[in-house]
Amino acid sequence: MLSLLGGIFLGWSLGANDAANVFGTAVTSKMLKFWTAAILASVFVIIGALVSGQAGIDTLKGLTSFNIEQAVISSVGAALTVAIMTSIGLPVSSNQAMVGAIIGIGLLNNEMNFSGLGKVFSCWVGTPIGATIIAVILYSGLARIYNKFDLNLFVSDIVIRLCLIAAGIYGSYALGANSSASVTAVFVGAGLINISSATLIGGVSIALGILTFSRPVMETVGKKLVRLDPFSALIVSLSMAITVHFYTFVGVPVSTSQAVVGSVLGIGIVKGANTISRRTLANILIGWLLTPVLACLCALTIFFLVHLYYIPPNYS
Amino acid sequence: MLSYLFKKQSQVEKLIYDYLDTLKLAQKSFLNALEACFLNGVFCENFEYLIIQTHKFESKADDIREEVKALMYEKALIPESRGDILLLLDSIDLIPHLFEQILYSIQTQKLTLPDFIVTDTRELTKISLECCDLVVREVTALFKKNERIRDLLTQIDSHESHCDHIERRIVTKIFDSSIDPFQKLQLKELVCLIGEISDQADRVSKRINIFNIKRRV
Numbered sequence: 001m002l003s004l005l006g007g008i009f010l011g012w013s014l015g016a017n018d019a020a021n022v023f024g025t026a027v028t029s030k031m032l033k034f035w036t037a038a039i040l041a042s043v044f045v046i047i048g049a050l051v052s053g054q055a056g057i058d059t060l061k062g063l064t065s066f067n068i069e070q071a072v073i074s075s076v077g078a079a080l081t082v083a084i085m086t087s088i089g090l091p092v093s094s095n096q097a098m099v100g101a102i103i104g105i106g107l108l109n110n111e112m113n114f115s116g117l118g119k120v121f122s123c124w125v126g127t128p129i130g131a132t133i134i135a136v137i138l139y140s141g142l143a144r145i146y147n148k149f150d151l152n153l154f155v156s157d158i159v160i161r162l163c164l165i166a167a168g169i170y171g172s173y174a175l176g177a178n179s180s181a182s183v184t185a186v187f188v189g190a191g192l193i194n195i196s197s198a199t200l201i202g203g204v205s206i207a208l209g210i211l212t213f214s215r216p217v218m219e220t221v222g223k224k225l226v227r228l229d230p231f232s233a234l235i236v237s238l239s240m241a242i243t244v245h246f247y248t249f250v251g252v253p254v255s256t257s258q259a260v261v262g263s264v265l266g267i268g269i270v271k272g273a274n275t276i277s278r279r280t281l282a283n284i285l286i287g288w289l290l291t292p293v294l295a296c297l298c299a300l301t302i303f304f305l306v307h308l309y310y311i312p313p314n315y316s
Numbered sequence: 317m318l319s320y321l322f323k324k325q326s327q328v329e330k331l332i333y334d335y336l337d338t339l340k341l342a343q344k345s346f347l348n349a350l351e352a353c354f355l356n357g358v359f360c361e362n363f364e365y366l367i368i369q370t371h372k373f374e375s376k377a378d379d380i381r382e383e384v385k386a387l388m389y390e391k392a393l394i395p396e397s398r399g400d401i402l403l404l405l406d407s408i409d410l411i412p413h414l415f416e417q418i419l420y421s422i423q424t425q426k427l428t429l430p431d432f433i434v435t436d437t438r439e440l441t442k443i444s445l446e447c448c449d450l451v452v453r454e455v456t457a458l459f460k461k462n463e464r465i466r467d468l469l470t471q472i473d474s475h476e477s478h479c480d481h482i483e484r485r486i487v488t489k490i491f492d493s494s495i496d497p498f499q500k501l502q503l504k505e506l507v508c509l510i511g512e513i514s515d516q517a518d519r520v521s522k523r524i525n526i527f528n529i530k531r532r533v
Contacts, residue, residue: 029395143533152461154329156531157397158322230394231533 003068004187006075008205011183013082014094015045015209018179020218021240021256022171025233026164027218034215040165041172041214042207048176048248049203054195055251056181060098061189063116064106071190073306074101077299078182081291084298091283092291093255096124098182100295105186107296108303123252124288127243128262135239135266139232143270146231160230167234171241175256176203177248228275232267239263258284324392328384328401329459335380335405336452339412342373343448346415347441354422354429355438367419374412381405400527404455407520411448411513418509425502430495433486433503440482440510447475447517454524465528472514472521479514483507 023037066074078097085092099120106112151159180202188198228236240259247254261280268275349366384405388398421427429437450472457463486507490500 031394139533147532150461152459153397153400153527153531154325154393154459157325157393161322161394229530229533230396 003072003192004075004184004201006072006077006079007183007187008201008208009079010075010082010094010098011180011202011205012209012212013079013086014179014182015042015206015211016213017094017209017217018175018206018256019172019210019214020220021260022175022237023168024218025228025237026161026168028223029230029233031161032165032168034218037168037218038210038214040169041175041210044169044172045176045180045206045210046200046203048173048178049180049199049206050176050196051173052177052248053180053199053202055248056178056253057185057188057195057198059116059120059251060102060181060185060253063099063102063113063120064109064111064189066105066186066190068187068190068192069306070105070108070303071186071192073302074098074105074186074299075183077101077104077302078295080298080302081295085291085294090290091257091287093257093287095179095182095253095255096287096291097295098185098253100292101299102186103292104296104299104303108300119250120252123247123250123254124258127247127254127258128265128284130246131239131243131259131262132266132269134242135235135263136269138239138242139235139267139270142235143231160234163234164230164237167237167241171237171244171256174241174245174248176206178244179206179253179256181251182253228264228267232271235267236260236263239266255287258287324387324390328387328392331380331384331387332401332405332455332459335377335384335408336455338373338377338380339408339448340452342370342377342412342415343445345369345373346419347445349419350441354427355434355441363423367423370412370415370419374416377409377412381409396530400530404520404523404527407516407523408451408455410516411451411520414509414513414516418506421506421509427502427506430490430493430503432493433489433507436482436486436489437507437510440479440486440507443475443479443482444510444513444517447472447479447514447521450475451517451520451524454521458524458528465525469521469525472518476514476518479511483511 019038019041023032023041026032027034027037075098078094078101081097081100082092082094085097099117103112103117146156180199183202183205184193184198187193188195193201240256240263243259243262244254244256261276261284265276267273345366349363349370352366353360353363385402388402392398393401450468453463454465454468454472457465457468487504490503490507493500495503
């Protein structure tokens with residue numbers, strides 16, 4: 001169990017941070033009570049992990065080979081990266097940190113599955129782009145239907161509320177399905193646990209993060225999303241969920257925050273408004289480049305520290 | 317099932333219709349007060365009673381508005397709808413305030429209407445109150461989608477222009493007359509207050525139109 005702590009911490013931080021992208025709008029605008037949202041998100045994260053979490057685990061464990069020590073080092077390295085980047089206020093994706101740490105182990109082993117790595121990187125780049133495209137298509141299509149029905153204020157309010165809750169549930173399912181791999185894939189690779197236990201531990205640790213620490217993040221991130229009109233906020237939640245779910249089928253854990261940024265960008269394209277700042281785009285680049293590099297360095301550093309031996313001066 | 321889940325929402329909707337009914341009652345009482353006494357050129361005993369009645373309906377409308385606000389603070393509706401409804405009610409609420417203000421002006425200043433402006437003032441009052449009726453229909457159309465908001469907006473706009481025209485005509489007649497200059501100023505102020513009813517109705521109407529446009533995505 002102790003060996004799994006790094007992974008569990010990673011899952012916990014993932015849950016604490018990413019629940020905001022799923023239910024942030026509904027909770028911040030007080031459409032849904034925090035605890036209702038947190039319980040719904042936790043339940044569906046676990047269901048998502050158990051039902052569809054396997055594909056991501058297969059991809060990540062296939063990037064290199066692990067022994068138990070290396071699995072622990074990579075998960076602690078990724079967790080440390082998340083902690084460092086969060087403490088200095090930089091955006092961080094737990095999934096990208098985990099892949100960075102796996103690359104570190106791959107370099108040590110001098111064994112790296114480059115085609116798998118290429119697939120992961122292309123999915124990372126594809127996440128915001130895909131979310132943008134999905135948001136544009138969804139907004140254009142659903143807006144036409146919404147306008148056609150010409151709902152009155154009260155009915156439209158009910159419809160949007162229910163859809164936001166449904167999108168949040170779907171987003172939670174997609175989050176669990178997509179991200180549980182980052183938490184436990186290395187332990188499956190090292191033969192420490194089997195896939196069923198891995199998806200369960202992944203889902204539960206993400207749910208733990210949602211239940212214990214997602215409230216402040218949800219309130220901060222949610223406020224940014226709430227500035228969008230309710231219909232746009234719904235499209236953002238929905239396109240984020242669809243994007244993340246799509247990459248779950250591909251088998252690559254991706255960042256929900258980057259999917260949200262892509263979706264907001266898509267809304268901006270449809271409305272002809274500038275919805276994303278350069279700073280936000282720079283944050284994505286940091287996520288793509290700095291997070292894996294730092295995680296790789298952390299994993300390597302931990303490995304060398306673990307293998308340092310004290311040799312007394314008079315030993316020879 | 318849905319009405320149970322969205323109980324606060326149904327309560328808000330019901331309260332808004334109650335508010336509109338109360339506005340109509342205040343309007344009726346205001347018109348009765350003017351018709352019964354002032355527009356006929358004589359004070360009558362009923363006037364005091366009708367002022368109290370108008371005040372009661374105005375207070376009741378205020379209470380309903382406060383109740384809607386309290387429900388909104390309990391997180392009924394999504395934030396954007398909350399803001400729209402509160403702005404709308406605050407804006408409509410100026411109309412019963414105007415009714416009260418006009419009646420109090422007549423009461424406290426002991427105003428009497430010279431014969432040469434009675435017909436015009438009656439017409440101004442009638443069209444101003446028609447604007448209020450149209451506003452009530454427009455608010456209902458916003459919530460029930462039973463009428464085209466754009467059509468009602470156009471009607472209110474044209475009524476408001478007409479009221480402005482009558483208002484100018486009355487004020488000109490007042491200042492062309494040989495009545496006491498102090499009385500001229502009092503009457504001018506009163507006519508402007510009556511004219512303000514249609515101006516406020518027009519502002520509410522434009523606001524409703526914006527809320528309606530905003531809801532299209």
